[in-house]
Amino acid sequence: MDKIRSLIHTHQQRSIDSIEDEPILLDEKNISTKKDWEDHKDDPEEREQVMKGIDKILFTGDIDPSFKLLQELPENETDLIALEEKRRQMRLQHYFVGRKLTDELLNKKEEFNTELDRVIELEQDLQKTFAVTVDIRFSVKQAKLGLTDGAITLLGYYSQRQRLIALLNTLKTIKILHKTDERLRELIDKEDFPGAIQLCRDCQHAAVTYRQYTCIQDLNSKLKDTAVLIEEKLDEVLSVMCINFDHDRYSKITTAYLLLGKLQSAMDQLHMHFTSAIHSRTYETVYRYASNTSVDQKIQYEDLCRFVPPELYIECLSNVLTTLWGIMTSYQKMLSYHYSNNSCDEKLSQFDKNYVQQKLQLGLARIWQDVQNKVNPYLTSQDLSQFQFDDFIKVLDLVNRLIQVGQEFCGTPNIPCDLLREPLRAQSVQYFRRYHTSRTEELYMFLNMELWELLPVKPTFTTLQLNEFRFMATKNNAKKKLNEIDKSYFSEKTSSPFIFSDENVMEESFFDFQEDSDSDVNEELKKDFVEDGTNENDKGNKRKKMTSKVTFHNSSRDGPILTNTTLNVLRYIGKYMLMMDSLKPIAFDVLLSMSQLFEYYMYAVYMFFGSTNVESSNPRLAQLLLKIQSSIILGDEPRPSGINIPPPQVSDLINLHDAQNLFGLKERLIATESLVFLASQFDLWKEYLDNQIPGDKLNFLNQFYNQTLPLSKELREAVYSGVAAKAMSYGAVLQLMGNVKWEIKELMSEPNSYVYVMLQEMEAMQQKISVVSTFVPIPVEVYQMIWSLSINELCQVFLEGFGSARKCTHEGRAWMQLDFQQFIVQVDKFITIKPIPGKDVVENFIKAYYLTEADLEQWLRENYMSYTSKQLNSVINCTTGQFSKMMQRSRLSGIVDELMRKS
């Protein structure tokens, strides 16, 4: 820049110079040359050329061009022309440069002017500045002279004051910071964790600002402690939430965790909290019950359970389950808290929300597992087989209820519960085995005590009235023993589902029907009494007219025929069926045992009252009895597994040998009919049992119903045939018949006297039956059976008597027919039954007498089975007597022998 300026400056001067010089040059020396450069003035090419030829050095400012040129001249230059030429050239150069400069100057004139203006302006500004400075200098000088030292000190103090005020503020803040610790603790105590955390944070921020102060460092560490304390407290409250969930408190701590950014890790910790809650609470509960026995403080839970006194076992279990249920309820509430929309959730990111929900969902199964793990040792800790039935059922009810609770807890019925079911099953098996054994022992005793008296129950009596069967009549009430739960085990107002409510049981017993009793039917009782009186008179009157009136059993007037033992078997069965419901896994064992009770009763009735020839008369029954004997009756060697019931012993007061009471007809009748009644009661339970028994065992059930129960009716014959076989003096009649001479020549119009003896015997039997019927109304079927069997016996007597005749005439045969006819007519007096049993066999026998020899052979072959060989031979003898041919006689006898051998 300076260069250009100097250049301009030189040029200006030069141009001024040249204006002065040039005319001389031009005028003096070379006018012609003027033409030279004038000619060339418009030739830009030449101008370019010339400009190029200029020695660059000439443009440098710090040398004198003229001097320079002179220096360059050769030392002894003389050549003027060359010199002139050089001069001319220089002039030309000068001209062009001048021209160019002029051009340039002209071009920049405008800029130059403005620049110049600005320079002038600047000059003016400088002058003003100068004036101000001078003024200021003067003022300073004045001030210096005017101010004192005191003023300066004052200024110093003032600035110090300002600084101290600032410090005071800081200190005040620090003081507040220190105070906040107290406030923090207050907040923590109030469980306002979000507030505490926020405050703690603010504090920490502030502390950073004042970190240069030593006291702040203390504060810092204190705050750190507080932060730790907050987390500890949070943890504490979280663990309380496991036991006793509280919406507000939980909401505070989740917000707090969220503030801390630790919600996820808190959720990870949650399961641990629940597990330890489950552990500690269960332990505490059990400890409370076991502690009155001197129990070691550090005893293992599993061992602790063993020390719960048996009488407190149920109460303790109920409390343990209630505790566990409380924890599960807390869990559920927590879960539903996170599923509902609430203030805290709004702050939760979707990710967090999902995380928490998922975590809690996964936790369900684990909590359930923990619960099971706690209940299992308790269930296995003691042998429950000594428990009363009701108490044992309570244990089962409680555990089954727990499984229901678990199912709702996990939201699916398919939850693992083997840890509960298996000990239940094992305990049930053990309990039931023992229970059944005791019952069979009792049944043995009852049967041994039983005098086969009719138990006088009301006509309206039904099995379902027994307390033991109440559960069937009101099936739903069976569960009422435990607190009734409406919908959910986890809803807001649900009380523990593991508490037994006594009131319910009482209510039921008071408002439901009572067991067969007198108290509730006082009116009826009076009526009964009056009726009984008139009945007695009626009976007396009738007896005078018709000596042998039998009172038949009328189910609407008379109660069922049962004994005290029957009733107790029914009670057992009721309990067994209730057990089936509670002991589902061993329902079949229970059914099997139940069938054993029936079988034992049946076996006893047969053993006490049955006839010995059941093998031939009823093979199926014989087979069943044999099966019973080999499966449940204690033999010479006890069965190592399975039940061993001692053979039933009939009371020694039972006398079955007295013809006067028809060989214990009353006892026989009550026994067999009570068995039939017992069997009939199973119809009431079929549907129930069908539902209780697993499908693969239904075969057994059906077999029991189709093959065992119906045989109880068939037992009647086996029992009453014992009566019929001895009911009348058959021997005496036979003897009378043996005295009859059948070889008569004239037709008789009167039957033989033995027939009247027979009728007397029948009358006597009827009389005895009627006496029995005053004690026990006789079922018509039974009456008919006794009579059929007896008539059959009488027919056999006829056969035997007729078959004993060695000789017989046509007239004798007719007499036989007359006798028999008389008998048949009399039978109708006692019993209307068609066909009369044995009648055909006798008539057939009599008619055979009239057959030809050939027909007789045919007859023998067809009918031999109904007769003895003695009787058949008698037919042969008597008929062939007319033919009097030894040959024929012995041939037919041979056939008889052959037939008899075959059979």
Added chain:
Amino acid sequence: MSEHYDFLFKFLIIGSAGVGKSCILHHFIENKFKSDSSHTIGVEFGSKIVQVRGKRAKLQIWDTAGQERFRSVTRSYYRGAAGALLVYDITSRDSFNALTDWLTDARTLASPNIVIILVGNKKDLEDREVTFMEASKFAQENDLIFLEGSALTGEHIEDTFLQCASSILSKIESSELDPDKMGSGIQYGAESASSRGTSIQRRNNTSRSDTNCPCS
């Protein structure tokens, strides 16, 4: 089974209907009041092992129906009873008046040496109709042990059974009773070393009888 015992006594509970016989038995066995008791039909049964005079006695107890219509059935259970609880209701004069009949039945139908304990039940009730004194006098005249108690509160319930059993046992010891005699209502238990129940049960059983047995 695991329930070992030294003696087996056959017991009987008799008395008019509604005096609380079943409740007494229930309380003895289950240790609680049977709130839903209804009239007994026929005869029911219960059993329990007790500790008396250092011996384990199994009591087989027949609880009979008090209602008249069951007499024919219940009578058959008297036979061979070693002990009987004759129960009346202290709030029912009728039940007290009926005692003579019951006593006659028991003495004629059961074994002649039967030990009978007179029990005045429902002691918890206020409206007493039978005084302790007159019942006491009746007991003395008829050679009965006498206690008043309540199946509701359980007062003296266990004692009645224990005293009865204890009296029988002492008669056996003094050879006044011969267990081997037919119809004595007494049997010897199976001879087996004590292998009974768990330790807890044993402890409880002994503690209970130790504290409550009034006759040791």
